[in-house]
Amino acid sequence: MPQDHRATFVASPVQSDIIPRVKPQQILWIGCSDSSYQETNVLDLPPDEMMVHRNIGNMIIDGDMSVETTVKHAVTNLKVNHIVVCGHYGCGIVRATTREGLQGPWLSKLDSLHSKHQHNIGDLPAPQRDRVFVELNVLDQLRALKRFPEIATAMKTQALKLHAFVFDRNTGEASRLIETY
Ligand SMILES: [Zn+2]
Numbered sequence: 001m002p003q004d005h006r007a008t009f010v011a012s013p014v015q016s017d018i019i020p021r022v023k024p025q026q027i028l029w030i031g032c033s034d035s036s037y038q039e040t041n042v043l044d045l046p047p048d049e050m051m052v053h054r055n056i057g058n059m060i061i062d063g064d065m066s067v068e069t070t071v072k073h074a075v076t077n078l079k080v081n082h083i084v085v086c087g088h089y090g091c092g093i094v095r096a097t098t099r100e101g102l103q104g105p106w107l108s109k110l111d112s113l114h115s116k117h118q119h120n121i122g123d124l125p126a127p128q129r130d131r132v133f134v135e136l137n138v139l140d141q142l143r144a145l146k147r148f149p150e151i152a153t154a155m156k157t158q159a160l161k162l163h164a165f166v167f168d169r170n171t172g173e174a175s176r177l178i179e180t181y
Pocket residue numbers: 032033034035057088090091092093094
């Protein structure tokens with residue numbers, strides 16, 4: 001299977017001790033509304049460590065007051081140590097092959113992401129194309145998070161860490177995506 005689409009990042013398994021237990025609500029988890037799975041279980045963390053936000057496509061959309069307020073509250077008031085954006089394979093929203101039913105900035109953001117990577121993923125079989133697109137979307141949301149001034153500051157002063165995860169319900173495991181450029 002061609003690996004060109006992963007030329008800029010690698011994926012490795014998420015271990016249960018990836019985030020040491022330090023304090024309650026130390027993690028902001030941004031997941032997808034249609035995942036139909038409690039991916040937080042893969043981290044084996046008690047619920048009191050998690051602040052969970054879900055929306056369609058686990059996306060950070062400019063002007064989305066819900067996600068913006070959640071992120072700012074988590075970083076500024078709760079002083080979370082980690083923000084995880086977790087996509088999932090088989091997502092009904094984040095697909096390379098169709099964006100039927102999506103509207104507004106959610107549609108335009110995914111259209112733009114698809115155009116940007118079409119040259120890399122266009123030749124992949126449809127199921128594989130959708131899987132890679134889920135990965136690319138998660139990494140794109142990490143880039144969006146880094147544009148929050150509060151996050152940029154906290155990454156320097158609070159050692160805030162951002163994580164890109166993708167959950168695979170077929171294996172019950174999550175992979176962590178690490179950009180290599
Ligand atoms: Zn989804």
